Amino acid sequence: MRRQIIGGVILAAALVANYTGVLKNLSSQHTVNTVTTPTQYLRLPRTSPTNTTPAPPSPRYTTMSGPSSVPRGTYITVTGTLAPGESGPVIVEGQWESGPWYELASTNASNGGFTVRYALPRTGVVHVRLALPNGNYDVKTIDVT
Numbered sequence: 001m002r003r004q005i006i007g008g009v010i011l012a013a014a015l016v017a018n019y020t021g022v023l024k025n026l027s028s029q030h031t032v033n034t035v036t037t038p039t040q041y042l043r044l045p046r047t048s049p050t051n052t053t054p055a056p057p058s059p060r061y062t063t064m065s066g067p068s069s070v071p072r073g074t075y076i077t078v079t080g081t082l083a084p085g086e087s088g089p090v091i092v093e094g095q096w097e098s099g100p101w102y103e104l105a106s107t108n109a110s111n112g113g114f115t116v117r118y119a120l121p122r123t124g125v126v127h128v129r130l131a132l133p134n135g136n137y138d139v140k141t142i143d144v145t
Contacts, residue, residue: 056135064130064140070120072144077117078130080138082109088133090114095127109133120144 066076078092092104105118109132120126123144130138 060136061139062136064128064138066140067142069143069145072123073119073121074144075117075119077115078138079115080109080113080130080132082112082114082132082134084112086112086133089131090116090133091131092116092118093129093131094118094120095129096122096124101129104128 064078066078070076080090087108087110089106090109091106093101094104095101104120105116107114107116116130120142126142126144128140128142132138
């Protein structure tokens with residue numbers, strides 16, 4: 001009888017504890033505990049880079065020959081040569097004073113050669129750049145009167 005009383009007291013205590021949330025689910029379910037502690041950043045092992053491709057060279061800027069002053073409306077023709085067999089777009093752009101760049105003309109270089117003609121329709125100091133297919137530029141500053 002004493003065992004029944006103790007068993008009943010334990011059962012009653014378990015029911016009260018379960019009802020009040022004191023007992024936790026002790027079933028075989030997985031639980032995740034989160035603990036807030038300072039963590040170190042993971043460090044990757046030192047290795048040599050796997051990409052051995054060198055970075056492309058910076059564009060080269062060379063000065064074009066030609067007049068440094070021309071009257072407004074002058075047409076300028078530029079003829080050039082590139083590496084043998086090189087081809088692609090050649091774009092002429094102009095910038096008056098410090099304004100935006102404008103496309104003045106374009107052509108395609110083929111087999112290493114090109115000819116492009118452009119006009120200078122405005123007065124003022126214009127910076128002209130010729131964008132070549134190899135990534136380089138030919139530049140010239142011209143005073144248009």
